[in-house]
Amino acid sequence: DQQVKQNSPSLSVQEGRISILNCDYTNSMFDYFLWYKKYPAEGPTFLISISSIKDKNEDGRFTVFLNKSAKHLSLHIVPSQPGDSAVYFCAASADTSWGKLQFGAGTQVVVTP
Amino acid sequence: DSGVTQTPKHLITATGQRVTLRCSPRSGDLSVYWYQQSLDQGLQFLIQYYNGEERAKGNILERFSAQQFPDLHSELNLSSLELGDSALYFCASSGPGGLAGPNAYNEQFFGPGTRLTVL
Numbered sequence: 556d557q558q559v560k561q562n563s564p565s566l567s568v569q570e571g572r573i574s575i576l577n578c579d580y581t582n583s584m585f586d587y588f589l590w591y592k593k594y595p596a597e598g599p600t601f602l603i604s605i606s607s608i609k610d611k612n613e614d615g616r617f618t619v620f621l622n623k624s625a626k627h628l629s630l631h632i633v634p635s636q637p638g639d640s641a642v643y644f645c646a647a648s649a650d651t652s653w654g655k656l657q658f659g660a661g662t663q664v665v666v667t668p
Numbered sequence: 669d670s671g672v673t674q675t676p677k678h679l680i681t682a683t684g685q686r687v688t689l690r691c692s693p694r695s696g697d698l699s700v701y702w703y704q705q706s707l708d709q710g711l712q713f714l715i716q717y718y719n720g721e722e723r724a725k726g727n728i729l730e731r732f733s734a735q736q737f738p739d740l741h742s743e744l745n746l747s748s749l750e751l752g753d754s755a756l757y758f759c760a761s762s763g764p765g766g767l768a769g770p771n772a773y774n775e776q777f778f779g780p781g782t783r784l785t786v787l
Binding site for chain 1: 670672699701703709710711712713716723724726758760762763775776777778779780781
């Protein structure tokens with residue numbers, strides 16, 4: 556049962572433009588959401604997170620938006636840079652799960668010059 | 669460098685065999701997590717240990733087991749290996765301690781992974 560879904564397996568964007576990655580979830584108990592970035596041959600790296608009490612969190616070029624009623628979150632990267640080319644995973648956690656993260660399948664982002 | 673180390677980097681073995689994957693968490697982290705990433709799949713949570721004790725279990729097969737030792741390193745044991753066990757296995761660590769609340773465990777730091785190939 557896939558509780559976190561990333562329906563776009565890949566995204567191609569031009570350097571300098573905005574990248575928008577989407578993530579949907581089904582479990583209403585999730586209250587903390589994270590985005591991880593993964594380069595080939597490396598482990599995932601934490602990027603940004605958001606608690607369910609917020610609808611937006613910003614960190615430099617990265618902004619995560621949360622729409623609880625739609626059970627949807629998105630990651631915006633502005634402006635996109637070639638170094639952003641990676642696989643991005645959305646993850647979610649419920650308050651009682653103490654770190655048991657549910658991951659989406661990932662979106663491969665390619666930033667072209 | 670996340671501070672989490674995993675050995676070996678690659679492992680090639682045959683069906684029916686048993687292997688042990690090792691993980692050393694970041695200094696000071698008490699929680700260790702194991703994840704499996706099969707081809708084109710997201711990371712699947714297997715199991716979590718906190719300060720030597722099992723805390724949470726995911727879809728971990730009975731053929732798989734793990735433990736966390738007093739020095740906080742962890743080992744994941746995979747036995748009676750099947751072709752379908754071929755995957756990347758990641759270890760992650762987190763946890764400043766229980767006082768920070770459940771969400772403090774969410775920002776996990778991942779090791780580089782062990783790629784297991786079962787032939």
